[in-house]
Amino acid sequence: MTTTAKDHLESWNTKIALAEELVPQIGKLYRENDVVLSVYGASLVGQSPIEIVRSHRAVRHIEDAELPLAQTAAVVKALTELNPAPVSLDIAKVLREVGTGDVTEYLRKEISNANAATGNGTDVVLYGFGRIGRLLARILIDHTGSGRGLNLRAVVVRKASENDLEKRANLLRRDSVHGPFNGVISIDAENDVIIANGVRIQVIYSNDPATVDYEQYGIKDAIVVDNTGRWRDAEGLSQHLQSKGVARVLLTAPGKGDLKNVVYGINHDVITDDDKIISAASCTTNAITPVLKIVNDAYGVTQGHVETVHSYTNDQNLIDNFHKGDRRGRGAALNMVITETGAAKAVAKALPEFAGKLSGSAIRVPTPDVSLAILNLQLEKDITREEINSLLQEVSLTGELRSQINYVESPEIVSTDFVGERRAGIVDGLATQVSGKTAILYVWYDNEFGYSSQVVRVIEKMAGNHPAHIPAK
Structure with a gap:
């Protein structure tokens, strides 16, 4: 019929x-x-x-x-x-x-x-309110629910102008890459407060992470998420722990020294109640580590190279000017810029079996968001393109890493299609190349929103109120 x-x-x-x-x-x-x-x-x-x-x-x-x-x-x-x-x-x-x-x-x-979350939730403070900070705010606000989970209580920034509060609210309200805020935002100028979808966010002006008294705002046992990138070792980040009302600190950048670098889905179980400061690694590390684990578990990776084609970031200059880093002083919107990446070495902090196996380099390109990692891997055995694609597609749908890995097959997919993607990395199946024991995989990732989603998962793990899953697997 x-x-x-x-x-x-x-x-x-x-x-x-x-x-x-x-x-x-x-x-x-x-x-x-x-x-x-x-x-x-x-x-x-x-x-x-x-x-x-x-x-x-x-x-x-x-x-x-x-x-x-x-x-x-x-x-x-x-x-x-x-x-x-x-x-x-x-x-x-x-x-x-x-x-x-x-x-x-x-x-x-x-x-x-189910082992359900109880209590009044966990207070969260964002130290810094840049690209990652504002996206974390959006996600946390969306996740507020009844308030028994993560509660965004404050952001800490340096006061930059007399109308600083209004400008901060407007940056949360409008975003050139991710679009308008999904909801209603207002401000209480007298008390330095932003109200977003009913969530009261205290804006605290401070230049010193060690002297903020969070308890005067009713904030207790808070997780401070430092997204400034200013301090990346235990000594610098421990300044937050000197402030009243702070219990733990999470860094949204690769940590230095002995800090645990956590990629949610891979090694989040290493977080213990005794860990006061941990790192959520980098956007690239979060994007490629889940894919590398799946491939290594199935076929064994003997050696590999990671090339990242990365959108420019605020660290680069808009037009040519002095920069302490090589090449990053050249105009970001006009050039492809060869630079370094620590993602290849950082993978080994989450997956020790990759120690010494990966090299890496990066090219910054004139796009504001969404990056691409090209994984050139040498495997222990011969495989086919269909075999590895089928494995990664199945993992993305039903595997334990389905919240970290997505998979697409489309001849028309381009970078802007992944703006707002919540998963850490997206395997482009049509781009996969295989020859004997060599596999080349293309992994897209929203280096802002996908990474921020991973950070929130780490915060939930630290807070101990990640909701129970039904079914469990």
């Missing part, structure tokens, strides 16, 4: 209507219960009806069929009746496990076994 234009439109409108009914229910579960719903890793929280339909359609790449919205509606209804504690629940994986069984009984059992 041939379908008509009317049939297609009616089918589409039916899906949209179902998704429109789901939006407020998903939102309520998140606001009141801190329940994060997803479909094979694609979050449904805060998504539009069209985005919800799209995530259900994407399931066809895994199960050869779309996930019916009616099945999701049944799971949402059961959850609403169960009134669960905070959990992160993947609807598609739940339905696959339940099969023809009773979904309500399955959820009741799994929820009772």
